[in-house]
Amino acid sequence: MDIFRSHILICRGTGCTSSGSDQVADAFDKYIKEEGLEQEVKVVRTGCFGLCEVGPIVIVYPEGAFYSRVEEKDVQEIVKEHLVKGRVVKRLLYQESLDKDRIKSLNEVEFYKKQMRVALRNCGVIDPENIDEYIAMDGYKALTKVLTEMTREQVIEEVKKSGLRGRGGAGFPTGTKWEFVYNAPGDKKYVCCNADEGDPGAFMDRSVLEGDPHSVLEAMAIAGYAVGADQGYIYVRAEYPIAVRRLQIAIEQARNYGLLGENILGTGFNFDIDLKIGAGAFVCGEETALLNSMEGKRGTPRPRPPFPANKGLWGKPTLLNNVETYANICQIINKGGDWFASIGTERSKGTKIFALGGKINNTGLVEIPMGTTVREVIYDIGGGCPNGKAFKAVQTGGPSGGCIPAELIDTPIEYDTLVKIGSMMGSGGMIVMDEDNCMVDIAKFFLQFTCDESCGKCTPCREGTKRMLELLEKITEGKGEEGDIEKLQTLAMNIKDSALCALGQTAPNPILSTIRYFRDEYEAHIKDKRCPAGVCAALLNYIILEDKCKACGICAKNCPTNSISGKPKTPYVINQDTCIKCGVCMDKCPFGAIIKK
Amino acid sequence: MAVKEVRDAVDIPENFERLQEVIDEYKGKSGSLIPVLQKAQEIFGYLPLEVQKKIAEGLKVPMSRVYGVSTFYAQFALEPRGEHTIGLCMGTACYVRGSNKILEKLKEELGIDVGGTTEDKKFTLEATRCLGACGLAPVMMIDENVYGRLKPDMIPDILNKYR
Known part of the structure; x- marks a missing residue:
């Protein structure tokens, strides 16, 4: 391998790619060539660094200079100043990483300080399209170890010892699942990976697949050895084209190196992996629906039992884990189950990746040890809510989860504590809401989602989600009546008890948890016909403040329904009968004279 | 602006030849309906009934299943889409x-x-x-x-x- 004096790591995760990191990377190639530095400086296109908010991100080593929001036009300056003259371009550095004149290392930056990267260990470090870089980071060492030094039983024992629980949402102990499949009678078994990450606001699996695809392939091969399977499938969403492409490249490279296919490493073990591309259906993240979809059918769930461990894909015993779960496996094998179990809390071991989004300063991807409190994630890592707004709640677990209100912000993040307070770990989306978000509206948003995505197979979910949505629509339109809250609660409990799969059983959670913590908001909508957060359009009026209005007429010009009238020098007035409450006037008013009430 | 004459994808015979190649490639393999529908949509831009019928015959699966799958997943369009x-x-x-x-x-x-x-x-x-x-x-x-x-x-x- 060639030795380079500098490495330039450029994030090519989805966030940074959308911000233009491809063009930045190409510009680096161009200017480095112009300066004749190709033999001295290496440009590496990596996976996600996590801090998507300030992308595109470029990190230059050995200095560890963390450049943020780099644009194509900045590249020449970085090359000429930093790479040729050795002077860091301070103006482009992520300001947090600068301590007077000293550049802090990444681990000292607030966003990274409390993080611990196990599943994301290689994301943002290696080029995901180059298997050699993965191997240089101890890649395929764990597979070699299990094939040459460990029995199948020992592998399962190690995973059990680690205490790893499924990272897809339900939190079932991974080692126990492996043992079920190992014990299941059958000549043919399958190992599958659930990469149908459908929870809105969760993109950790996407980042792992895009940033470190081999870690999943290697773990699946290890699982194949342990449970006795020779074929693996990854079911990945069509909405993730970059992840699909990188997986295809990774599988091809692993086959060429003899790390997938027949007689792996000369041990006589055969294992290959193929991709199955989803076609857009949220319910396919549910394991039995996913199996139906892989078989080319409508993605509707099957009744359980039988569980996939006994009767899965094409009726054969099937191991199904999600992406993040697999991403932990190689580290468990390399460093031992005891090491993994030493991280986290009593019943939640290891680390968990969360996608921070919504009303938070540092949106992005974070990996933290289990047991970290919600406060540490929101404030220390996430930097709190933007524009000085008050934090109201954080939603975890997507459409199956619930809200954690501000008063419970010191709750440690663990599977069981989250369930106790009416939320759940889920796949790891964390959507932060501030004072401007209406909790009834949020509940309605999730119900619209589950109602749309209900597959229609069982009645409680098909009809029940619709009825709950109708009630919420009624409330947000100002037509709510006494007793609607209780009606919602009864309906919710019935659906939880009777729906066929997890989608239906958990669909009422957003309603139950918002009623639990924000009942006053529901009551304000129903009794006072008022939306305290100022979101529900039917309950709002836009009003022009007489003392602030300068009669410029901009609002009237922009009003799509011509509902604003006025004369020069006298304050304008909104006709409430024709106003459609679009809010354009308020956005356009240069004097802040329009408010909603 | 000159008006470009738009021919519907089903009026182009080569499209059906390409579809046949896809069907031949997947015929007899289990779980092939969804990938075939995905490729058919790439060719035609959407999945009109006559394309679905052709796939049902080619893969020897009931038309009801092809239609069931086509209408289940959000990715599949039964009407032509914009450019x-x-x-x-x-x-x-x-x-x-x-x-x-x-x-x-x-x-x-x-x-x-x-x-x-x-x-x-x-x-x-x-x-x-x-x-x-x-x-x-x-x-x-x-x-x-x-x-x-x-x-x-x-x-x-x-x-x-x-x-």
Whole structure:
């Protein structure tokens, strides 16, 4: 391998790619060539660094200079100043990483300080399209170890010892699942990976697949050895084209190196992996629906039992884990189950990746040890809510989860504590809401989602989600009546008890948890016909403040329904009968004279 | 502007030849219906009934199953689509950061509702599930390109790039 004096790591995760990191990377190639530095400086296109908010991100080593929001036009300056003259371009550095004149290392930056990267260990470090870089980071060492030094039983024992629980949402102990499949009678078994990450606001699996695809392939091969399977499938969403492409490249490279296919490493073990591309259906993240979809059918769930461990894909015993779960496996094998179990809390071991989004300063991807409190994630890592707004709640677990209100912000993040307070770990989306978000509206948003995505197979979910949505629509339109809250609660409990799969059983959670913590908001909508957060359009009026209005007429010009009238020098007035409450006037008013009430 | 004559994809015989090649490649393999439908949609742009019938015959699966699968998944379209597909993300992160206002602006600019196609067959508007680019919320995709940190004012300029 060639030795380079500098490495330039450029994030090519989805966030940074959308911000233009491809063009930045190409510009680096161009200017480095112009300066004749190709033999001295290496440009590496990596996976996600996590801090998507300030992308595109470029990190230059050995200095560890963390450049943020780099644009194509900045590249020449970085090359000429930093790479040729050795002077860091301070103006482009992520300001947090600068301590007077000293550049802090990444681990000292607030966003990274409390993080611990196990599943994301290689994301943002290696080029995901180059298997050699993965191997240089101890890649395929764990597979070699299990094939040459460990029995199948020992592998399962190690995973059990680690205490790893499924990272897809339900939190079932991974080692126990492996043992079920190992014990299941059958000549043919399958190992599958659930990469149908459908929870809105969760993109950790996407980042792992895009940033470190081999870690999943290697773990699946290890699982194949342990449970006795020779074929693996990854079911990945069509909405993730970059992840699909990188997986295809990774599988091809692993086959060429003899790390997938027949007689792996000369041990006589055969294992290959193929991709199955989803076609857009949220319910396919549910394991039995996913199996139906892989078989080319409508993605509707099957009744359980039988569980996939006994009767899965094409009726054969099937191991199904999600992406993040697999991403932990190689580290468990390399460093031992005891090491993994030493991280986290009593019943939640290891680390968990969360996608921070919504009303938070540092949106992005974070990996933290289990047991970290919600406060540490929101404030220390996430930097709190933007524009000085008050934090109201954080939603975890997507459409199956619930809200954690501000008063419970010191709750440690663990599977069981989250369930106790009416939320759940889920796949790891964390959507932060501030004072401007209406909790009834949020509940309605999730119900619209589950109602749309209900597959229609069982009645409680098909009809029940619709009825709950109708009630919420009624409330947000100002037509709510006494007793609607209780009606919602009864309906919710019935659906939880009777729906066929997890989608239906958990669909009422957003309603139950918002009623639990924000009942006053529901009551304000129903009794006072008022939306305290100022979101529900039917309950709002836009009003022009007489003392602030300068009669410029901009609002009237922009009003799509011509509902604003006025004369020069006298304050304008909104006709409430024709106003459609679009809010354009308020956005356009240069004097802040329009408010909603 | 010269009016380009648009021939429907089902009127082009080569398209059916290509479909036949796909069917031949997958025939007899289990779990092949979805990949065949995906490739057929790449060829025709959508899945008209006669294409579905051809697939049912070719793969020897009942027409009811082909139709059932085609109507189940969001990715499959039974009507022709516009030249460009706009997918506005309606995931939670985008929603709490105001994707509703972007949607209103798109509807106003294009004169169509979600799921609709403009009269000139230029754009199809869709509200998609989370695109996984929550750091840039609100986000939309036009074909393969992602546009983030959107504000309603930005919409006309972005659309003009495709007009």
